[in-house]
Amino acid sequence: MAADMADQNKTAAEANVYSEVLSPSELFAARSRSHKIPVRGQKDFFPNESEQQRQRLEQSLTEHWSLISEERVERLGNLVRGLWIPSDQTVELQSPAGKFWQTMGFSANGKQCLLPEEALYLMECGNLQVFHDDLPLSIQDGYERFLSSQTVTLQQYQVFGHLKRLGYVVNRFDPSSVQSAYERQLNLPPSRDRAGRQLKRKRTPSPGPSPASTSSKAEAREESASGRMEEDKLSLEGEEEADKADCPVDPPARPEASQAQMDTTDSAGGGPVRKWWTGDVPPEPGHEPDPLPTAASPRWDFCSISFPDLGSRESRHSSLASPDSSLLPGDLSVGVCDIAPWLGKLNLRKVHMSAREKDREHDRRRRQWDVNKDKQVRRCRNWAEYRELQARRRQRDRPPHLWESEVTPLHDPKQPISTKELQDKISVIKSSRLQDDASRLKSSDEWRICFNVYQPDTVADFKKSNPGKPYSRMCVCSFDGPVPDLHAVKLLASQSGDVPVVCAVVDHGDISFYTFKDFQLPTDVYD
Amino acid sequence: MAEAPPCKERPCRDEEEEEEEEEPASPAVGLSLCGSAPLVWHAADVRAVRALGLVGALVGSLPRQPRQNGRLGRPLLLGREEERLLAESHQAAHLTPAQQGGGEEAHRQQVEQYEEAQRRSYEEQSVLALQDRKGALLRAMSGQDRGEAPPDGTSDEALSGRLRALDQSFSFPRSALAVQLSTARAGLACCPETRRFLRASRPIRSQDDGPRAEARYRVFRDLRGRGFYLTSAGKFGGDFLVYPGDPLRFHAHFIAVCVSLDEAVSLLDVLAVARLGSNVKKTVLLCSPAAGASDDQPDVVYTSLQWSGMV
Numbered sequence: 118m119a120a121d122m123a124d125q126n127k128t129a130a131e132a133n134v135y136s137e138v139l140s141p142s143e144l145f146a147a148r149s150r151s152h153k154i155p156v157r158g159q160k161d162f163f164p165n166e167s168e169q170q171r172q173r174l175e176q177s178l179t180e181h182w183s184l185i186s187e188e189r190v191e192r193l194g195n196l197v198r199g200l201w202i203p204s205d206q207t208v209e210l211q212s213p214a215g216k217f218w219q220t221m222g223f224s225a226n227g228k229q230c231l232l233p234e235e236a237l238y239l240m241e242c243g244n245l246q247v248f249h250d251d252l253p254l255s256i257q258d259g260y261e262r263f264l265s266s267q268t269v270t271l272q273q274y275q276v277f278g279h280l281k282r283l284g285y286v287v288n289r290f291d292p293s294s295v296q297s298a299y300e301r302q303l304n305l306p307p308s309r310d311r312a313g314r315q316l317k318r319k320r321t322p323s324p325g326p327s328p329a330s331t332s333s334k335a336e337a338r339e340e341s342a343s344g345r346m347e348e349d350k351l352s353l354e355g356e357e358e359a360d361k362a363d364c365p366v367d368p369p370a371r372p373e374a375s376q377a378q379m380d381t382t383d384s385a386g387g388g389p390v391r392k393w394w395t396g397d398v399p400p401e402p403g404h405e406p407d408p409l410p411t412a413a414s415p416r417w418d419f420c421s422i423s424f425p426d427l428g429s430r431e432s433r434h435s436s437l438a439s440p441d442s443s444l445l446p447g448d449l450s451v452g453v454c455d456i457a458p459w460l461g462k463l464n465l466r467k468v469h470m471s472a473r474e475k476d477r478e479h480d481r482r483r484r485q486w487d488v489n490k491d492k493q494v495r496r497c498r499n500w501a502e503y504r505e506l507q508a509r510r511r512q513r514d515r516p517p518h519l520w521e522s523e524v525t526p527l528h529d530p531k532q533p534i535s536t537k538e539l540q541d542k543i544s545v546i547k548s549s550r551l552q553d554d555a556s557r558l559k560s561s562d563e564w565r566i567c568f569n570v571y572q573p574d575t576v577a578d579f580k581k582s583n584p585g586k587p588y589s590r591m592c593v594c595s596f597d598g599p600v601p602d603l604h605a606v607k608l609l610a611s612q613s614g615d616v617p618v619v620c621a622v623v624d625h626g627d628i629s630f631y632t633f634k635d636f637q638l639p640t641d642v643y644d
Numbered sequence: 645m646a647e648a649p650p651c652k653e654r655p656c657r658d659e660e661e662e663e664e665e666e667e668p669a670s671p672a673v674g675l676s677l678c679g680s681a682p683l684v685w686h687a688a689d690v691r692a693v694r695a696l697g698l699v700g701a702l703v704g705s706l707p708r709q710p711r712q713n714g715r716l717g718r719p720l721l722l723g724r725e726e727e728r729l730l731a732e733s734h735q736a737a738h739l740t741p742a743q744q745g746g747g748e749e750a751h752r753q754q755v756e757q758y759e760e761a762q763r764r765s766y767e768e769q770s771v772l773a774l775q776d777r778k779g780a781l782l783r784a785m786s787g788q789d790r791g792e793a794p795p796d797g798t799s800d801e802a803l804s805g806r807l808r809a810l811d812q813s814f815s816f817p818r819s820a821l822a823v824q825l826s827t828a829r830a831g832l833a834c835c836p837e838t839r840r841f842l843r844a845s846r847p848i849r850s851q852d853d854g855p856r857a858e859a860r861y862r863v864f865r866d867l868r869g870r871g872f873y874l875t876s877a878g879k880f881g882g883d884f885l886v887y888p889g890d891p892l893r894f895h896a897h898f899i900a901v902c903v904s905l906d907e908a909v910s911l912l913d914v915l916a917v918a919r920l921g922s923n924v925k926k927t928v929l930l931c932s933p934a935a936g937a938s939d940d941q942p943d944v945v946y947t948s949l950q951w952s953g954m955v
Contacts, residue, residue, distance in 0.1 A: 137687065137828055141768035144822040152708055154715055157892070164889040177892045178694075185717060186687035188827060189707040194819025241705035243825060251755045255826035256704065257685045260678045260719065271681050275703055282711050596878040624878030625723050626701020626716070 139188055147190035155180045189256075191243045199236060201249040206268050208236035208247055215244055220286045220579050232289065233263035234277050241278070273567050273593045276621040279628050280591070284573030290566045290590055295614045435460070484533065551610045551635035563598075564605040566590045566612055570619075589619045589632075596624040606633045672737040673730060675722065682727045682738075683719040685828035690720045696735060697868055698726045699875050699891055707827070718827050723876060724857065725864035765823075770816030777814060778807060859902045862933040866944040867900065874900070881920050886929065898929045898948075905932040905945065914949065922951035 139147070157177070161170055197215055199208040210229040214222060221235040231239070237259045239245035247254045254262070264271050269289075280287045437454040445451060470478065488494055497503040511520075514531050528534065528542055569587040571579060590613045594601070601609070601620065609618045610633075619632045673689045673696075675682040684690050684700065693700055706717035722730070730736035785803050860883055867874055873887040877899050886898035899921050903909055914930075921928035930947040 136830070137826065138830055139824045141765040142772060144765065144824060145769045145772045148822055154706070154709055160895050161889075161893055162895060163897075164894065170893070174890055174893045178890070181892060182687070182691055184706065184708060184715065185690055185702070187707050187717075189825035190822050191825060192819060193821040193823050194817070196823065196825075238705075240825065242710040243707065246823070246825060250751060252758055253826070255829045257676065257683075257719070257827065257829045260683065261676065264678055266679070271678050271703075278703075278705065279713055282705065282713050284711075596876075622878065625876035626703050626721055627876060627879055629879055 137186075137188060139190065144190055147188075148192075150187075150190075154184065189243045191246075195244070196246045197239070197244060199231065199245055199247040201236075201247050201254060201262065203249075203262070205230075206233055206263075206265075207231065208233065208245075217244060220576060220581065223581070232268070234269040234274050237263050237274065238278055238281050269567075270593075272595060272623045275623055275626075276591060276593050276628055277568060279621075280568070280570060284576070285588075286571035286573075286576055286579055286584075287591075288569045288571075288584065288587075290569050292566070292612055295612065295616075484535070548638060550637070551607060551633075554607075558604060558608045558611065560612075561605065561608060564592065564594075564601060564609055566609060566618060567593050569616075587616050589617050592618055592620050594620055594622055596622055601633075610635070673735055674739040675727065675730075675736050676719075676739050678719075682722045684722065685719050687718065687828075690718060693720060693722070693726075693730070694890075696730070697871070697873060698722070698729070699873055700726055701875070704827075725861050725874075728861055729865060729868065762823075766816070766818070766821055769821055773816045773820070774811070774814050777810060781806060781810060855904070856902070859904055859933050863900060863902050863931040863944055867931075880924060880926070881917055882928070883931075885926075896926060899924075899926050900929045900931050902931050902933075905935060918949040918951055921949065 158173070161173075164170060197213070198211045200211055202209055207225075208231040210222070210231065214229050217235075217239060218229070221239070222229055222231045224230065231245075236245060236247055237256075240247060240254075240256055240259050247259065249258075249262075260271070260274075263269075264274050269277065277287055435455065435457040437456055439451050439453055442450070493506055494503065497506055515529065519526060527545075528539060534542070568591040569584070570589050570591055571584065572588045575585075575588075592601075592609055612618075617632055617634070619630050622629045622631060673684065673692050674686060676685055677683070683703075684693055690700075700720040700722045702716040702718065703721045704717045704719050706712070706715050709715075727736070782803070785806070864874060864884065867884070867886055873889065873891055873894075874884040875887070875891060875896075877883060877885040877896075880899045882899035882901045884900040885896040886900050887894050887896045899917070901917055909930075918928050928949040930949065932945045932947075934941055934943060934945055
């Protein structure tokens with residue numbers, strides 16, 4: 118390549134193997150070059166100095182070098198032109214963006230911009246030509262100018278490029294965009310004020326089922342009071358009403374039920390209120406919602422707010438008192454709410470149990486300890502005698518050398534207890550979940566999440582303004598660095614919320630992906 | 645590998661002798677730093693690195709097919725050991741980062757040069773495009789001729805008419821102009837004179853690492869000196885993958901794990917790495933740099949582990 122272009126170059130200095138500038142005729146010829154990658158043949162096991170092996174190696178190397186030395190040549194019409202703005206560390210587009218705009222870039226001050234890693238990736242793909250001081254930047258310029266510890270490091274870019282080449286949608290991770298577990302549970306709209314960069318258009322409020330919609334505070338105020346009450350009640354059901362769980366409460370997910378309720382309330386917004394509980398964020402199965410709010414989020418003191426208990430059979434009211442006015446937005450008043458029609462829709466049918474279930478229930482009752490079955494206890498005429506009896510028994514059953522010292526047995530074998538409770542009691546070290554107490558951890562500079570990753574098959578419907586829940590989040594680290602300890606893993610997991618965190622470990626040119634998963638030991642206990 | 649003084653100035657003679665014979669005045673390989681990572685950008689430099697038996701890792705998108713990870717393209721990322729070996733054998737030099745030197749005037753000239761080159765490229769490419777079109781027309785017409793075989797005169801006339809029309813009407817759209825997106829930065833570093841100067845001054849980045857990095861380097865240097873090709877082996881739980889020949893043509897035979905001679909190793913760790921090695925059909929090499937290497941002592945002590953089945 119270098120030899121036949123020598124005559125066309127002007128100066129002698131350029132005519133050497135290091136010049137990789139193509140002549141116009143070479144550029145023209147490059148339009149019809151092949152896009153196939155030569156296949157690599159079967160490798161040999163051991164070099165045996167044979168002529169055949171030498172030839173094959175030579176051929177492989179020749180193919181390799183022709184592939185490696187190839188320069189990017191593109192039609193000017195296919196190139197988007199960009200301008201490197203060092204002060205902002207962004208690339209400003211000067212011609213209309215291409216297809217990539219669906220998943221990359223942002224608008225600022227009416228201009229289309231790209232983040233440096235996005236621009237560099239597009240340069241490498243031959244889609245973008247970036248200028249600085251009226252001169253085009255080479256790929257090398259891009260690596261050296263765009264990549265830094267302030268933007269994205271080379272290692273992070275290696276992971277970014279690797280995932281982008283595989284077709285994933287990759288965005289920078291913004292820690293403030295993640296809702297706390299508590300906020301997710303309440304289905305609160307994420308507040309836009311915290312997000313780092315504003316997106317171009319303000320989204321119009323839509324009744325879409327996504328919790329991540331960019332509804333502002335004003336929009337939230339438009340939600341009807343009944344909607345809000347319902348939302349609070351339902352999401353707290355798990356916590357507040359867990360002990361009254363035997364009351365069968367049908368969540369008003371059936372359309373006719375919620376419709377009936379809407380008719381009876383003066384819904385201020387009038388719009389489809391149902392979006393609060395249509396529940397595209399179902400509570401995590403298997404465990405109660407994490408009641409730990411992060412430091413920033415408590416807005417209401419739920420100890421002092423009473424919640425309407427519609428399911429309870431003891432207190433059957435036909436109407437709900439109006440909520441405390443201090444809990445409502447200033448311009449809203451809510452009257453007494455008639456819930457009779459809705460209660461009429463409640464499923465009050467008795468639970469039919471099979472013979473086996475009845476047996477089990479009977480068994481359970483039988484095992485339950487009833488103090489009145491004890492003859493000696495029944496003989497007691499007053500509390501004093503009962504206490505005396507208990508003291509006597511303690512003396513007899515509990516040898517003082519075991520029970521009177523500071524350390525006592527975990528369980529008194531005379532006391533009946535179910536196997537499960539006993540197991541709970543003797544498991545001195547309790548199992549914990551990855552997210553437990555994680556919100557209290559101090560953040561570290563060493564471990565942070567770099568990218569949100571969305572799966573390639575979502576590209577067609579991907580919206581930058583409303584990307585939805587990522588498939589995973591990437592933390593970039595290296596084999597030279599330490600393995601994340603429990604503190605780091607917990608911290609990353611809490612930063613990411615309910616999206617799995619994957620560690621992309623960069624080893625020189627190789628990238629391996631590892632992930633830590635929360636795991637509960639299954640308990641198999643017969644009651 | 646008999647003598648191996650652990651001093652820093654050891655020039656790795658096997659390397660130099662082997663390679664210098666072929667290219668006595670080979671200019672230094674130009675490295676550019678991206679952050680702290682040494683990258684090789686020029687295709688000639690990438691080749692030169694491989695000719696020295698160093699593999700490195702390609703980390704850029706391949707221009708021919710950018711959206712795949714199977715084959716990657718420039719730049720070539722060098723490992724710490726590779727960079728150090730090049731530096732200590734005076735075969736590499738760091739190229740200075742993009743300098744904005746030269747001032748306004750020089751910059752204005754550069755812009756003018758660039759714009760002039762673009763104009764020239766457009767003119768030349770439009771001539772080439774016209775020739776291309778004419779060639780296509782000629783081929784099409786002669787193909788017709790053969791089929792119908794009309795009298796010669798009329799055919800020639802029609803052809804020259806068509807060609808004239810093409811000459812007049814042809815315009816090369818600016819959007820069809822083929823432009824190059826350069827991989828490496830063009831500049832002073834390209835000149836052979838600069839290269840020779842760099843080789844003479846040979847600025848070496850001092851690598852101040854712990855004993856672990858030192859051990860890795862000594863193992864790397866020793867294995868390379870024995871003619872092996874090495875790449876990183878993080879995926880196999882080791883330090884290096886050791887190839888008997890160029891990795892393009894041969895599978896790796898060994899997984900090198902660097903452990904110091906006086907370091908206690910847990911038996912379970914040894915079992916784990918040996919098991920992993922046997923699963924990927926490679927032999928695990930425990931490589932320990934000798935403490936006080938002298939003439940009658942090898943520089944690195946190797947222990948190979950292999951899973952053996954008892955029948």
